[in-house]
Amino acid sequence: MWTAISNVGDAALTLPVALTCALWLRLSDKTLAVRWVVLLVAGMALVGMTKILYAGCGVEISAIGFRVISGHTTLSTAVWTVAIALLWRSTGGNARVGALAGLTVGVLTAFARVFDDAHTVPEVIAGWLLGALVAALFVHPLARSNVKLFRPFAAAAGLLLVTTVAYGHHAPIQAMIDHYSPGICARAWASVSAFF
Template structure:
């Protein structure tokens, strides 16, 4: 069961959803699209840096059991918060309620990652915090805008289709980090 919950944060699902949101936002209001991509880029960069530092350089904070920021947790929290806010906005519903649901999806993903022994509590707390900041800042920006979303029913259908096709697949990002990060650390030493 926990693996099934953990899958909602896998990059194979969340990154296509995030890109579909970026396209939807680009068609609606390019500034919102840039904001979304920028914020998500910061979140993913923070996750990536910690993963490279740990896998390639062996850097961790053993006192709190911290090796890396949980990417599944960060992506689940930020992407689902944004996806739900956009769908709720398109339906004329409260985006603040959508935000709460997205944050809960991220928290459940965090619990799943700990119970699957993939991460320590400190790692999922870091992932949830980064993801929540990305999601909340984006939703705040969306809430202040008066943008009418482009074809909300079609966009929501596309997001549902992506979820149906991508759920359960796994992106090879961690394997690539494990294979190549030592080269980056060796060049900086």
């Protein structure tokens, strides 16, 4: 059961859903679309940085059991919060109410990652907080805007199709991080050493 819930946060599912939301937003309001993409990229860059530092350089805070920010939890919290807020808003509801459902999906994903022994509690808390921050920085201006979302039924159908096709697949991102991180850290360390 926990693996099935954990799959909701896999990048193979959440990134296509995020892209679908970005396209929907682009057809509705370019500024909101750019905001969404920039916020998500910034959040995932922070997650990636912690993963590279741990996998390549061995950086961790062992006293609290923190190695990396949980990417599944971050993506699940950010993407589902925004997707559900957009869907809720498109039906005439308040985007903030829809966002609460997305935040709950993020909490369930965090529990799944801990029960699957993929992450520690501090790692999923960091992931949930980061995902919630990304989502809040998007949902707040969405809720205050007067933007009319483009063809809500078509967008909802698109999100359903993407979710159905992508669910259960796994992105090879962690394998790539494990493979390339030692080289990245070695080059960064050499650059820092040469500078000093």
